[in-house]
Amino acid sequence: MAEKLKKSVIYLYGLPSFGFQIFIYVELMFFSAFLTDAVKMPVALAGSVLMITSIFDLIWVPVAGIILQKSNLKWGKFRSWLLIGPPIAAMLYILQFLKIGSPVTNAITACIGFVVGHLVFDVYYSAHIAMNSALTSDVEERVKMSANRGVFNALGSLTFAYVGVKAIQAASIAFNDPARGYLTVVIMVALIMVLCYWTFFFLTKEYAFRGTTLKSQKTEGMPIREILKQLLQNPPLIGLLLIDLGRYVGKFVVLGLSFYYFKYVLNDLPGMAIFMTGLTVVILISATLATTVAKRFGPNKAYIGALCIFIAGLLITWLFPLSPTAFKIVMLVSFVGYGLPDSLVVAMYSSCVDYGEWRTGKNARGFIMALLTTPIKVGNFIKSVIITAVLASAGYIADMTPTPELIQGIKNGFCLFPAIIMIIGLIVFVILSRKMKDMDNDIASKKIKTELEII
CATH class of the missing domain: 1.20.1250.20 (MFS general substrate transporter like domains)
Structure with missing residues (x-):
């Protein structure tokens, strides 16, 4: 029977979820407003962007699962994604909220940032979720970690509701440009998200290969x-x-x-x-x-x-x-x-x-x-x-x-x-x-x- 997990791992399992919530809430609440009001994109074009991105958002679910299932990187099958995924997604998220050139150019950059970015963070988001069962087979530990994730989720939502919305408004006024206001907050929340995932990555160093196979070992991949x-x-x-x-x-x-x-x-x-x-x-x-x-x-x-x-x-x-x-x-x-x-x-x-x-x-x-x-x-x-x-x-x-x-x-x-x-x-x-x-x-x-x- 595997050793019990450290309390720091159990009680900070939800930390990446806190970072993810404040990261994704900019998009959930303001992506359409950014397109229509900050970029001044025509409604028909903005609607096309939202439709295209929604379709890919659904497609990426099984694709991300297959990538995660078949990958086996050197810092642990699931844990590795906590290191490499967040900074890549952060850069793509910034591209998604970057005002550049004409509305058509912005539509293209927003689609690229969203579509590629969502595939990346679907993978590392799922990797973090998968660590719940990989780190331990103890039902009580799994439930505690799952519950702590719920707490951090709620705290992330609450933090953005109180701080994030006001920060967007304040930055937009300070720059006298709503687009730069959104971009400033996006950069801030992206950095917080990366730090949250990396913190949990380092906390789980000694458990990197629990519930998985060592990269050095040969295994038969699942078709x-x-x-x-x-x-x-x-x-x-x-x-x-x-x-x-x-x-x-x-x-x-x-x-x-x-x-x-x-x-x-x-x-x-x-x-x-x-x-x-x-x-x-x-x-x-x-x-x-x-x-x-x-x-x-x-x-x-x-x-x-x-x-x-x-x-x-x-x-x-x-x-x-x-x-x-x-x-x-x-x-x-x-x-x-x-x-x-x-x-x-x-x-x-x-x-x-x-x-x-x-x-x-x-x-x-x-x-x-x-x-x-x-x-x-x-x-x-x-x-x-x-x-x-x-x-x-x-x-x-x-x-x-x-x-x-x-x-x-x-x-x-x-x-x-x-x-x-x-x-x-x-x-x-x-x-x-x-x-x-x-x-x-x-x-x-x-x-x-x-x-x-x-x-």
């Missing part, structure tokens, strides 16, 4: 076809991907439709700022409770129970007319159902790696852990479809007088549709995750058999 088959032969993984997809759709739709909900349904647009801050705080609190809850009920049951809270909150909001205050209370409580699973999900993907190895005799850790980003990217795409459909069906025009059709459409998009997607994912997950018991029973029986042989 790409065999890597892809790992998904089809892993029912618990399919169930986890679907339930996680529902959870992310819920989060992204809530974030994407909040402006319309507060403006047209609640008539309380100023309350949106308090609501958004409250969501981040709730996610942070949920992350701190995740280890205790998982220890008491187990990661799977904790995830299922939390998601039921999320679904219940959305359905209550859809069924009953709520005041702005009551709405905030119900939704903030329900977001425990997002935050708690977010802190457990890495450990759950690690269990799917174990199941895949038990079922097939082959370890596809890199590929499976890279799939963690699939629900995020597909969920973001589904969010865009829901929001577009809701607004189009109600004939939405900016600042229009709220009609019953618009109000009901927003409520359906905000509450009902995500709840339905989550319910479907929950049912599939409950059914498919039962397969995990086959592995647990087999391991338990082998353990008993070994003990009897010793006696």
